[in-house]
Amino acid sequence: MTTRFLLARTGVMLLTAVALLAIQFFLFRLMPGDPTASVLAGGMSPEIQDELKRLWGLDQSLLLQFWSYAKNLTRLDFGVSFYRNVPVGEVVLPRFWNTIIFMLLAMLWANLFGVALGVLSVIRRQRPLEGWLIVLGSAARATPLFVTGMIFLLVFAYHLGWFPLGGMHRVGAVYATWWQRYFNLDLLHHLFLPTLVAGIFYFTTPFFVMRTAMLEHLHDDHLLLARAKGASPLMVLLKHVARNALNPVITTTALSLGFAVGGQVVVETIFHWPGLGSELVFSTFRRDYPMVQAIFFLISLTVIAMNYLADLAYLFLDPRLRYEAQQ
Amino acid sequence: MLRQVKIILLAVLVLFTLTLGGTAALATGSAQGQRVPTQNFLTDPQGYSVAFWESSQIAMDTWNKELGTDFKRQVEEHDQVIRKMFEGDYDCGILFIMGSPVRLDPGFLFNTFFYGSCPGFYNRIPRNQCAGGGGALNFPGYFNPEFNRLLKAQDRIFDYAERKKITDRMVEMLVQDRPALVLFSPYVVHLMNTKRWKNERGMPGEGLGSAWNVMGIEPTGDDKALRVGSTYAVPSINPMAVRRTQGYRVMDLIYDTLFRVDLEGKAEKWMAQEAKVTDGPNGPKTAVEITLRPDLKFHDGQSVTADDVLFTIDFARKFKAPDLYNYVKRVVKAEKTGDLSLTLHLSEPWSGVFHVLLSKMYILPEHIWSQVAQKEKEPILWPNPKPVGSGPFKFVSWDKGAQLVMDKNPAYFAPVNPDRLIRVKFESMETLAAAVEKDEIDLQWGEPMNAAIVERMKGKAGVKAIKLPNHGFAMFTFRCVKAPYNDPTFMEALEYCLPRDLIMDRVYPGIAQKAVSPIPPGNKAWHNPRVFDLAKPYDPDKAREILKRAGYTWDEQGRLCFPK
Amino acid sequence: MKAALAGLNRLGRIGLGILVLFGLMALAGPALAPYDPRATQVDAQGKMISLSPPTWRHPLGTTWQGRDVLSQVLHGARPTLVVGLSAALILAFVGVNVGLWSGYFGGWVDLVLMRAVDILYGLPFLPLMVVVMSLLAREQKYVILGIGLVAWRDVARVVRAQVLSLREEAYIKAVRSVGAGHLRVIYLHLFPNLLPLALLFLAFGLVWSILGHADLSFLGFGDPAHPTWGDMVSSAWAAGVMTEAYWWYLAPSVCIAAVSTGAFFLACALEEAVDPRLRRRGPGA
DSSP states (O other): OHHHHHHHHHHHHHHHHHHHHHHHHHHHHHSSSOTTHHHHTTOOOHHHHHHHHHHTTTTSOHHHHHHHHHHHHHTTOOOBOTTTOSBHHHHHHHHHHHHHHHHHHHHHHHHHHHHHHHHHHHHTTTSHHHHHHHHHHHHHHHSOHHHHHHHHIIIIIIISOSSOSSSSSOTTOOOSSHHHHHSSHHHHHHHHHHHHHHHHHHTHHHHHHHHHHHHHHTTOHHHHHHHHTTOOHHHHIIIIIIHHHHHHHHHHHHHHHHHHHHOOHHHHHHTTOOOHHHHHHHHHHTTOHHHHHHHHHHHHHHHHHHHHHHHHHHHHHOHHHHHHHHO | OHHHHHHHHHHHHHHHHHHHHTOOOOOOOOOOTTBOOOEEEEEOOTTTOHHHHHHHHHHHHHHHHHHOOOEEEEEOOHHHHHHHHHTTOOSEEEEEEOOOGGGGSHHHHHHHHTOBOSTTBTTTBOGGGSTTOBOTTOTTOOOOHHHHHHHHHHHTOOOHHHHHHHHHHHHHHHHHHOSEEEEEEEOEEEEEETTTEEOOOOBTTTBTTSHHHHHHOEESSSOOEEEEEESSOOOOOOTTTOOSHHHHHHHHHHSOOSEEEOTTSOEEESSEEEEEEEEETTEEEEEEEEEEOTTOBOTTSOBOOHHHHHHHHHHHHHTTOTTTHHHHTTEEEEEEEETTEEEEEESSOOTTIIIIIITTOOOOOHHHHHHHHHHOSSGGGOOOSSOOOSSSEEEEEEETTTEEEEEEOTTOSSOOOOSEEEEEEOSOHHHHHHHHHTTSOSEEOSSOOOHHHHHHHTTOTTEEEEEEOOSOEEEEEEOTTSTTTTOHHHHHHHHHTOOHHHHHHHHSTTSEEEOOSSSOTTSTTTOOTTHHHHSOOOOHHHHHHHHHHTTOEEOTTOOEEOOO | OHHHHHTSOHHHHHHHHHHHHHHHHHHHHHHHOSSOTTSOOBOTTSOBOTTOOSOSSSTTOBOTTOOBHHHHHHHHHHHHHHHHHHHHHHHHHHHHHHHHHHHHHOHHHHHHHHHHHHHHHHSOHHHHHHHHHHHSOSOHHHHHHHHHHHTTHHHHHHHHHHHHHHHTSHHHHHHHHTTOOHHHIIIIIIHHHHHHHHHHHHHHHHHHHHHHHHHHHHTTOSOTTSOOHHHHHHHHHHHTOTTTOHHHHHHHHHHHHHHHHHHHHHHHHHHHHHOTTOOOSSTTO
């Protein structure tokens, strides 16, 4: 029966992906503005404009364009960027990895802070510290990323000089392989500040989830048993309560990871991190349809996949839900 | 239940306070009767250029206050600004004409920006029905038959003095007809870090971004990697598809051209050892005889020959290379006269052939591109992943939208100082300036630096702001085929009410030159100083008087109304 | 009034206080502003007072073009709250209605509406807003519509879940069995039960819209006719004087953070007050 649930869930996920693909295709073509506008600055004649439209396939009907787009996508061919004149995949895939590695680290920070402070707030419940932690948790989520980002950049990179001013690698670094590119200390040095900023913004969710879950389990029967066996209250809290409370944290992390993939435009702008978000904004400005579509599609796929994973995790981590699914 | 009621009560209270506080002042301003309607002033967003943003703010405020007009800002992304202006879908707006080398040529400049081929050009008549097209960027829709006649005439004249006389006349016409109001010509201000490099070679209009500087700048020590930063991305590294100044800057280094525009702004022989204009079968002065240098090599070791040049011309014509096609079209026939020599036959004499065509046409290696032409369905869209040219630098790697790396070409015929060139893309001027300050970046390329940043960098050790004259300029462009701009009186009043000095003083304190025509003083060879006498000084009283005399009135609210 | 306040915890009351304070600022700010926020201030010699640090004459300093920062901050409250509140109203309205219909009717209606929610979840918020703003224009009403019509997805999900359990309650079943019309059941019987939830999402919606609007303004999509705090920070960033002129962007940054933190406090308190058992997966995911 669980298999049936899984199948249904997978089917829904695939359908959503297809629907998104179509929506994104037509949404961007609704945008006023001709992509050939980007060539005008050089002083084009109408003749050249028409030629470019033909090259880019913009002279065909929308449906035909969609058909060839979908067809090429099955071969993982996103088309050629109007503005950059290179296959979209060449630009988008490295940026996709940059974004993923960025988000993984940011989420690591978020969960470290969130879980640690969440546990701390429960240990110190009914004391002033709890109140301050809640204030901190709320303020972190309510402060715009550009405010924290700018302040961190100014203080730690510009004034103190502990971190580079942005970018992904040392200026002029050239890497031969994917592995070398993503696994080196230089990258970590550049990642630290921007991911910390994002981590602070996102730590609120794990913080509150952890707190709530722990408070819920605080009075469970088996805790009394543990206490009766002579374990110290702190040990009980950490060993039994905190461990159980981690489950919802894991599922929500999967969810927020999905959302966060698309939401880093601001941090990427401040730290000029070459991620998907800033490229998306840039391509939108230039009406670079193939690029915008590919980026949107990748982000959406990540979100859907993460949602799916979160559902699965929920299913396997929570026995009650597993039972429900079987019904 | 009680608790819920309480909360609802509370929420209503909060809502009430907030909505009261939030009643937005909705502008009504509908055009009634005779009023000059609200005019949308098209600008780029602030992040594109804070200076242009503020310049237009000052002008709009002054006009609205002194003349009773209603100019309102309309913000669009830069590409969309250009598109709207191109389609004539705008009232007025600000535009910056960058000082690229090719624009030093008045023929090129006027052909692009002020040539209109028929009356009502851009006014409901589709461009392609207007015989002969028109200037691709004639945003105002300017049409003046006399101007067009002079433009054609000067294009065929090779003698400088004679050409200058005609150009002067044309510049004066533009100042008097006012299809656009030129504001000022900002100096090219670029930041440079003096720790690793010295003796930079600034070029008017190009600043530190020119190939001359990149090749000739001298290292202070052993670190011979030159790190340059720009807020613009490199669009493409296909020399036939390149369309933006930023792309040219990179292509200028990887590829080479027969001519190059030198530091003084003159097109000089570069790959060409000999070049002269002679009489040909199409008439006097229609044949261009060129001999190549014998020591030219592509990066893969193959020699550059006349065949490569002929192939390039063919390729650009056959596949309609976006920027080149309009010019390469004028070469009706090209023939080889030896291994290293060739003759181009033009349809008619063309004084801009060296400056406009030959210093812009990157010579392709035939042995590579002939295969591209055969194999690729759309050779113009070929990404050119590993460009092979014959320029001073060899391509190494490109992280699109982040970093482009090139190495020195040791076999190049002219000296090249840096061993490696690294171009980094920044998201904002702010971080770019900080990177120069913190020794991460040696030079700034391209876009001029913000005035406020230049001010802040004063006195910082190791950072230098280089200030160079510019033939680029900022202008307000008006749809002069449309009311109220079709009325010369109105345009004259606008100019009388344009506080050029105030704008320069506030937005570009000390880093802009006064300019009133599309050929600013920065373009030494073609500038006409008489235009300063023709331009109107700031005098709002005079502006109102002119309008009153022409029959314009003001209603109770002080809004300007059309003559009855 | 007193009774209503008692329904909230201390944090909620603080949050409410902050919001009321900013509400007053939106009301009276423009009248209190010492200068015209757009006018360039000049000194006795007629020279522009550019980038002046805080002084008695300009308590929060001036901008690059000599505009008074304090006046700009006071004027910025109104557009921020107008956008935040209107967008929050729209998203709560749409979200609650979608949730109601989806939960009440079930079947095809539910399937279609929930797939729409799934799809909206698949569209990243800020990038989507950028596209929407490019599609339309940089005007306040489009920011409101954009945020309001995208961010309702979270509301719809929670409301639907709530309706699903309410639907099974004896009282609703009874109403339905007497033959009450669908609309009657939905809006007269189900909706009142969801009002507190709607209020809660109004508060969360305020946080989302204020932050979303601020991010858009920072990226340069603000309405030039109604400059907000986000636009002020954006101007400072564009002028490139962040390293020196801290006074230009600090006050507006603090204001944005304060007003959205206030709304967040209120939302958390409402959440607790509305239904202590209603533990969502985390606030403002």
